Amino acid sequence: MATTTRARVRAEITNEIKDVARRQMAEEGAAGLSLRAVAREIGMVSSAVYRYFPSRDDLLTALIIDAYDAIGAAGEEADASVTRRTDLVGRWMAVARAVRSWAIEHPSEYALINGSPVPGYRAPQDTIGPASRITSVLVRILVDGVAHDLVETGGSLPGAVRGDLRGMRERLELSVPEPVLFRGLLAWQQLFGAVSFELFGQLHNVIDDPGAYFDAGMRLTADRIGLHARPIR
Amino acid sequence: MATTTRARVRAEITNEIKDVARRQMAEEGAAGLSLRAVAREIGMVSSAVYRYFPSRDDLLTALIIDAYDAIGAAGEEADASVTRRTDLVGRWMAVARAVRSWAIEHPSEYALINGSPVPGYRAPQDTIGPASRITSVLVRILVDGVAHDLVETGGSLPGAVRGDLRGMRERLELSVPEPVLFRGLLAWQQLFGAVSFELFGQLHNVIDDPGAYFDAGMRLTADRIGLHARPIR
DNA sequence: TGTACATCAGTGAACGCGCGTTCACTGATGTAC
C-alpha cells in the first residue's frame, strides 16, 4: 500500500518529537534544546530519537524550516484574505498583523528565525527556500502596487545601494524600481524591528497597549512605503 | 591609603574575568557563558571566581550593565562630536552610525542587550538605569528639535497610543508633543531593527554594501522623524 | 615601628547533575516468493 502503518506512525512520532521540542524551546531557549529532555518527555530512551533525527542540529534545522513555513503561511493567508486586491494598505496591514500575531503565539520559534543566532549552529541551505516565503508576500504587494500605479516609484539612492538592489531585482526578475524595493526593505525591517522590540521586552514600562502602538506604527510605515489608495497617474 | 593594593588587584582581576567572559560569549553565545571556562582561561580554579561574582547570573548582569554603558557612551560621544547643535540630522546620523559601529565591534554584547532574551535569566533592576542612557541621547535630539522649531510637531494618534506616550512624556518630564515621541520611537526601532538585521545575517546575499544601505536608510528615517535643517516657523 | 589578629583570595576535592552520541541487541512490521 502507499502509506504503510509504519510510515504513518513514523510521521506521527516525528511530529510529536518536533512538538515537544518546540514546547521545551519555549522554556529553555534554542541553545538549551536537548534531545535527551525531549526523549524523556515522550517516554522514549534518548538513543531512539536518533532513528528520527541524525543529530540535535538536524532537529533544530527541521524546527527552523517549520517556523519559516508557518510564518510564511500566516502571511500568505492574511494577504489572500483581503478580497479587494488593490487595497495595498489593507494587504500590508493584514500581513503585518499576521506576522505579529504569529510571533506572539510562537515566541520561541520567532526568536529562532529572527533573534540572535544560535551559537555553534550553522544553518544549512535547506532553510533558504522557506525563509523567502514571507518575504515574497511583501514583494507581491509592491509588484501589484507598481502594476496598478498605486505606489510611489520615485526617489534617489546612493550608487552602491542602487546597485545592490538592482542585483536583487534581476535575480528575482521583479518589475519594481529600486527606490520601491528600498522602501519595501525598510518597511520590512520596521515590521520585524517592531515585533522583536515588543517580544523581547524593550517596550516594557513604556507602552501599555502594544497592539494599538503596532497598528499605528505600521500605518505610518505603509504611508512611508508610498502606498496609495488610488492610482497616482 | 584610599586604594589598597588588594583593592587595586581585585578591580583588575574583576575586569579580567569580564573581559574573558566577553570573549567567550562571542564564541559560545550568552547562554553558553560558563564560569568554569572563564576560570580555566584565566588560570584560576573555578571556585575562585565566586570571590568576584556570587553566581553566573551576577556575572551576566555585570556584562549587560557594561554593554548598556558602552553603547550609551558611544552614542553620547557621537552626539557631542557634532559641534553645530542645531544640525539635528547630523546628530541623528552620528548617533546611528555610532550604534552600528559599536554593534559591529561588539556583536555578542549587542546581542546580549538587543537579541533574544537569555533563557532562564531575569534582568534585575540595576540594568534599567544604564539601559536608558542611549535612549536619552535620541530624546535630547528631539527636545532640542522642538525647542528650536526644527522638528514637525503635528500628527494624529489613536487614543491608546497617545495616552501611553503622555505617560512617558510626564514621567520623563519632557516638553515634546506625543506625535514627535511616537515618530522618535519608530525611528529608534528602525535603527535597532537595521542593526539587528545586518548583524544577525538577514541581509546576506541581498546587500553587499551594508554601510551604504544603513546610511541611506537612516537618512530617510531622519526625514521621516520630521527633522528639518531650518526652523519651520 | 612592631606585633597580634582579622580579613580576604585562591585551592582542591566533592556533590549531583545533564548532555550528545555510539553500539550491540531484541522484537515487531513489511516484503518477496
Next chain:
DNA sequence: TGTACATCAGTGAACGCGCGTTCACTGATGTAC
C-alpha cells in the same frame, strides 16, 4: 495464502564530557593597637 528473510523502531548500557555551586583549608595582605 503462507512462509522466510529483510528492514526498522526502540532498548539499555556505556563513553567522555562539561556544568554551577559548596566547603574546609592555606597562606598572603591589611588593620588596630
